[in-house]
Amino acid sequence: MEVQAGSERRSTRRLMVGDVAVGGGAPITVQSMTVTRTADHEATIQQIYDLAMAGADIVRCTCNEPEAAEGLAKIVPRSPVPIVADIHHQYRMALAALEAGVHCLRLNPGNIRRPEHIRTVAAEARDRGVPIRIGVNGGSLHPDLYKKYGGKVTAEAMVESALDEIRYFADVDFDLIKISVKASSVPLMVEAYRQLSEVTDFPLHLGVTEAGPPPAGLIKSSAGIGTLLAQGIGDTIRYSLTADPVEEARAGRTLLEAMGLRERTNVDLIACPSCGRAEIDVVAVAEQAMAAFADRQIPLQIAVMGCVVNGPGEARDADLGIAAGNKRGHLFIKGRNAAVVREDEMVEALVHWAQLIHEEGAEAALARVDTERARREAEKDRDHLLAEQGEDANDSATRIELIHRHAR
Numbered sequence: 232m233e234v235q236a237g238s239e240r241r242s243t244r245r246l247m248v249g250d251v252a253v254g255g256g257a258p259i260t261v262q263s264m265t266v267t268r269t270a271d272h273e274a275t276i277q278q279i280y281d282l283a284m285a286g287a288d289i290v291r292c293t294c295n296e297p298e299a300a301e302g303l304a305k306i307v308p309r310s311p312v313p314i315v316a317d318i319h320h321q322y323r324m325a326l327a328a329l330e331a332g333v334h335c336l337r338l339n340p341g342n343i344r345r346p347e348h349i350r351t352v353a354a355e356a357r358d359r360g361v362p363i364r365i366g367v368n369g370g371s372l373h374p375d376l377y378k379k380y381g382g383k384v385t386a387e388a389m390v391e392s393a394l395d396e397i398r399y400f401a402d403v404d405f406d407l408i409k410i411s412v413k414a415s416s417v418p419l420m421v422e423a424y425r426q427l428s429e430v431t432d433f434p435l436h437l438g439v440t441e442a443g444p445p446p447a448g449l450i451k452s453s454a455g456i457g458t459l460l461a462q463g464i465g466d467t468i469r470y471s472l473t474a475d476p477v478e479e480a481r482a483g484r485t486l487l488e489a490m491g492l493r494e495r496t497n498v499d500l501i502a503c504p505s506c507g508r509a510e511i512d513v514v515a516v517a518e519q520a521m522a523a524f525a526d527r528q529i530p531l532q533i534a535v536m537g538c539v540v541n542g543p544g545e546a547r548d549a550d551l552g553i554a555a556g557n558k559r560g561h562l563f564i565k566g567r568n569a570a571v572v573r574e575d576e577m578v579e580a581l582v583h584w585a586q587l588i589h590e591e592g593a594e595a596a597l598a599r600v601d602t603e604r605a606r607r608e609a610e611k612d613r614d615h616l617l618a619e620q621g622e623d624a625n626d627s628a629t630r631i632e633l634i635h636r637h638a639r
């Protein structure tokens with residue numbers, strides 16, 4: 232597989248969804264979708280704020296009834312992010328959403344089938360300068376295409392569906408298009424997007440549809456979206472999880488940050504997997520740290536390590552970390568020992584020092600402490616643990632001895 236860095240993405244056209252650029256080398260954006268009734272505009276606007284806080288750049292709301300379009304008219308002026316109206320079956324709802332002032336439409340060609348209806352919507356969107364996402368779904372492929380490809384949903388059929396749709400839009404000189412070819416099968420969606428990217432330069436919206444609840448839904452979405460992004464394909468992404476949509480927005484944002492495609496806005500918490508040497512419940516402390524940093528918007532990499540024997544060395548590249556040892560927490564900044572705290576104050580100390588580093592920088596934080604003393608204390612606890620646990624805390628020597636006995 233050809234792996235491309237973020238700067239080597241396939242070039243696509245750029246369009247604007249409200250004030251957010253999609254395609255043409257713009258930062259890859261995160262989308263999510265509200266699950267409130269759009270007609271309940273207060274609940275929907277609240278959820279849009281929650282999604283924006285969690286990392287969504289663009290939010291989609293269903294426009295499934297006239298009351299939803301009325302809700303959109305109230306939501307759009309108050310929304311912190313651009314709004315996409317999701318349209319199924321009723322092209323009149325697309326016209327109503329445009330009237331409500333939405334920044335983008337999403338149409339599913341599988342269920343708005345009359346070309347004249349598609350052209351009517353496209354002409355109206357063109358006159359208003361509003362882009363449209365052509366959202367092909369493996370599960371709602373046009374019956375003719377389904378038949379043509381042997382009663383199967385194939386990547387070729389999905390690409391053909393998207394290209395047919397583009398032609399309807401071209402008939403009315405409309406080209407503010409982005410496209411998705413989602414499927415619930417990861418290999419199928421990867422292949423469909425890959426083929427589509429070979430034949431069009433419209434921006435692509437990536438997603439694994441109906442991925443399901445976490446953790447499987449997260450894994451499937453990350454595998455599909457991540458594979459394509461690594462090949463330089465994709466301009467905007469959505470995780471479709473059976474979960475609170477805030478999880479979708481967080482997951483999308485985290486993926487982009489992990490792949491180096493967006494600037495980090497929040498803590499990147501790393502932690503060791505724990506083992507026989509662990510001096511603390513690493514899982515519990517890491518969870519406490521995640522909760523403590525949740526909304527703090529501190530873009531640092533922070534490590535929680537189970538023991539001072541190996542922790543500081545393994546996480547030496549982190550901006551800040553803490554490793555447990557002999558009922559104490561050994562704090563290190565950029566790989567240098569900085570302070571010793573009580574074991575039950577480890578999370579509190581991480582938050583305090585992270586805030587300090589964020590505000591004043593790592594060097595200023597290190598200048599406040601006696602690094603030499605902290606190093607000696609860490610060394611003392613390290614030696615103590617080694618003396619207590621030995622070099623082989625995970626007892627691999629005993630296991631190897633047993634293997635030898637069985638093998639003889």
Ligand code: SF4
Nearest residue numbers: 503506509537538542
């Ligand atoms: S050796 Fe220490 S840092 Fe490494 S996994 Fe075990 S407890 Fe964690």
